[in-house]
Amino acid sequence: MNRYAALLRGIAPSNPSMSNAKVRGVFEGLGFEGVASVVASGNIVFRAPDGEIDELESRIQAALNRELGIPGGTIVRSHGELRALLDSDPFPGLTHGRGTYLIATFVKDSAGVTVREPEVEDPRTRVVGYDEAARAFLAIVDNSEEGKTPNFMAWLERTYGKNITTRTWLTVQRIVKKMES
Incomplete structure (x- = not known):
């Protein structure tokens, strides 16, 4: 199992x-x-x-x-995929909060996914990278402006379709902890 x-x-x-x-x-x-x-x-x-x-x-x-x-x-x-993602520490020294909203956007099927940077600059988002093993984009979002969706999130859905889902880094940590309990 x-x-x-x-x-x-x-x-x-x-x-x-x-x-x-x-x-x-x-x-x-x-x-x-x-x-x-x-x-x-x-x-x-x-x-x-x-x-x-x-x-x-x-x-x-x-x-x-x-x-x-x-x-x-x-x-x-x-x-194993999620544990390795956590262990890779893609957000060294950062903690999840309003000014550093750490996110992982998981792609359902990475076959044919071409990883590329967003075409539009978004001053509220810094893309950290793409973890190939977990098939997840990693980014830091300044989420301090309530009610505004960062351009990055809209770009992800336009580029990769609806077969994606985003979780905060804190939620990913909670998921792995629950898997290990």
Whole structure:
């Protein structure tokens, strides 16, 4: 059995159909073990037999759609991938906060992904890089202006489509901690 994290896109915790308990129930119904939620925004950790990530993503997404009407956006990463990402320390000396909003944007299918810098300068964002093993863009965002989405986030979706999902670095740390407990 391997440990995995499902990073779900489009989860609205206020929607009763998308409660942590119901989402966990879908994972348990698929026969996964050690199913647990991390934060109320679509992060589920679980154990499953070793297999292909894309097969896990497809099974989970089909079940979420069929049972809860959740339309899309399941990205799965193994414990090893996420642990290695944390251990790489891409944000040395920084802590997550308003002026240093540390983010990781995970790409579902990196096949054919050409990593490139954003075309438009965004004074509120500094791209740190792309972690190939975790298939994640890493950036530091000044998120002090409420209600304004950085150009970088819009650029990511325009460039890579909706098969991406972003988590704060703090959430990634919490996911890995839950996977290890």
